[in-house]
Amino acid sequence: MTAPSTSLSVSHEIARKGVVPEASLSVTLSYEDRFLRRKVLKSDQGESFLVDLAHTESLDQGDAFVLTDGRAVRVEAAAEPLLAVSGTHLPRLAWHIGNRHTPCQIEAARLLIQRDHVIRDMLAHIGATVDEVLEPFTPEGGAYGHGRTHGHDNSHAHGPEGHAHSHSHSHSHAHAHDHDNAHSHSHSHGPAHAHDD
Numbered sequence: 001m002t003a004p005s006t007s008l009s010v011s012h013e014i015a016r017k018g019v020v021p022e023a024s025l026s027v028t029l030s031y032e033d034r035f036l037r038r039k040v041l042k043s044d045q046g047e048s049f050l051v052d053l054a055h056t057e058s059l060d061q062g063d064a065f066v067l068t069d070g071r072a073v074r075v076e077a078a079a080e081p082l083l084a085v086s087g088t089h090l091p092r093l094a095w096h097i098g099n100r101h102t103p104c105q106i107e108a109a110r111l112l113i114q115r116d117h118v119i120r121d122m123l124a125h126i127g128a129t130v131d132e133v134l135e136p137f138t139p140e141g142g143a144y145g146h147g148r149t150h151g152h153d154n155s156h157a158h159g160p161e162g163h164a165h166s167h168s169h170s171h172s173h174a175h176a177h178d179h180d181n182a183h184s185h186s187h188s189h190g191p192a193h194a195h196d197d
Helices: 003-007 090-099 117-125 149-153 180-187
Strands: 009-015 025-029 035-042 048-058 064-067 072-077 079-086 111-114 129-136
Touching (some): 048 064
Parallel strands (some): 025 072
Antiparallel strands (some): 035 048
């Protein structure tokens, strides 16, 4: 069963954007697929390679997998179904999104979030304009570390199979909007995730 992987190039490390070596390969991944520890991926050029990292990592567009043969595979963010949120009080809208621990890409005139009809209805109810778009999703990494990594390492020891799916909604995202009371929620990693406010 492990025989096929022996012929694959392997990556045990990540180079973060800004310090990425020259990359001859690229791989286009969705937001969910950019959170991984061990997985076989196929580059945009058609070459498969094995990612085998020491810990589950969250990758951003512009990061790269460093292969053991010295090559680098640049990470690109795939276009995916999102909601574009706009309105006259964008910081307030960002606070409500962050209060629900929803990953959020913060831009000057709009916010981008994954499609969710419950959050869409909530945002419309408080006066936001919400449009469906198909774009790359590169949400905020949060105040406590790079990407989703730190929000999961501290409290979610659910075994090797649970990481990629059950933790797709990071508890450290969308808290970068200068609302101190929003940050208090990022520490509530116990079993009760009811947000009454």
